[in-house]
Amino acid sequence: MSEWKPKRFWTGSAVVATDGGYTIELDGRRVRTPAKAALILPTRAMAEAVAREWDAQEKEIDPATMPFTRSANAAIDKVQHQHAEVADMLSDYGDSDLLCYRATHPEALIERQRHEWDPALDWAAETLGARLIPVEGVRHQPQAPEVLDRLRRQVHDLDAFRLAAFHDLVSLSGSLILGFAAAQNWRKPDEIWRISRLDESWQAEQWGDDDEAVQAAELKKIAFLHAKTFYDLSV
Structure with a gap:
């Protein structure tokens, strides 16, 4: 049926x-x-x-x-009624931001992360007033509470429509900083998405592409770019 x-x-x-x-x-x-x-x-x-x-x-x-209709529905039916919870959840990305966890080897990957990710952290320090500190390895190391509080306040300042878009910008990229960078036009959205996929791109260069992973990544990219457009239409 x-x-x-x-x-x-x-x-x-x-x-x-x-x-x-x-x-x-x-x-x-x-x-x-x-x-x-x-x-x-x-x-x-x-x-x-x-x-x-x-x-x-x-x-x-x-x-x-109907992606714009779906996003608007989510902003009104969900985010508007759970604004504080959504804002807190996204703010928590700052304490384990993708950009802060660096490889310990090989040197070529270390250098690529430094070249691609350090400028975003520098932008956040200057524009958002929040300097996150990168660390080696994957073990969690907390960021300064006052820095996280500064980022949290800026997330909470977003209205329901911008926060609905911001949710996808952050969760799809894995980075609170890149979410802000996309929202505030640090670089073009395609470039910010590429930066967020640095580790996956490195693995593909070493071992080859996985067709299913490539297709999944393309769908996420489409969703990320849509979120950026929806954010821009909200203001």
């Missing part, structure tokens, strides 16, 4: 200004989230991106083809 999918019931969509932002109307009926909350978006640009996804649906509604 095939899975039932909701059918398209509207002929056209419209972006409408409303209290607190913008919403989408389908033949005059306002779109709501899966939790039945009002779909109120912070910017017209985001609302237009969501409206285009609804317009692109044909006979059946396929959520897999």
